[in-house]
Amino acid sequence: MGERGMAHVPRRDDAAVLVGGRAAPLDHVQSRFLHAGRILVAGGWLVLTYTTVSNRAAANAEHALVGLALLLLGVFLIVLSPVAGQFPGAARVGVAVADAVLFYLFAPGN
Secondary structure, three states: OOOOOOOOOOOHHHOEEEEOOEEEEOOHHHHHHHHHHHHHHHHHHHHHHHHHHOOOOOOOHHHHHHHHHHHHHHHHHHHHHHHOOOOHHHHHHHHHHHHHHHHHHOOOOO
16 A cells, blocks of 8 residues: 555654644643543443443443443543643543553553
C-alpha cells in the first residue's frame, strides 16, 4: 500500500490542539485525561454491548449499570480535557480518577 492507504498514527510530539490559529502542544494533564477517558469509554462500551446483546443469565442489570457508569466517566474525562485549566476543582477530581485508571490498568514496573 502506498501513502494514501496508510492511516495516520500520531506520535507523542504530534499531539497538538489549535489555539489562536497556532498549534499548541497538549499539556500533561490533558493527555492523561484523554488517555484515561478513551480507556473508560472503550471498557464501558464493551460491558454495555456484552450485557445488552448476550442472552446469558450471567449478564444482569448490575453489569449494565457499571458499564454505563464507566462510559459516562470516560466521556466526562474527555470533555473535561480542553477546559481543565478553567475548572481546577473538577480537574483535581479528574486527575485522581485518571491516575487511578492508568495506574491500576497499566501499573509501572518495579
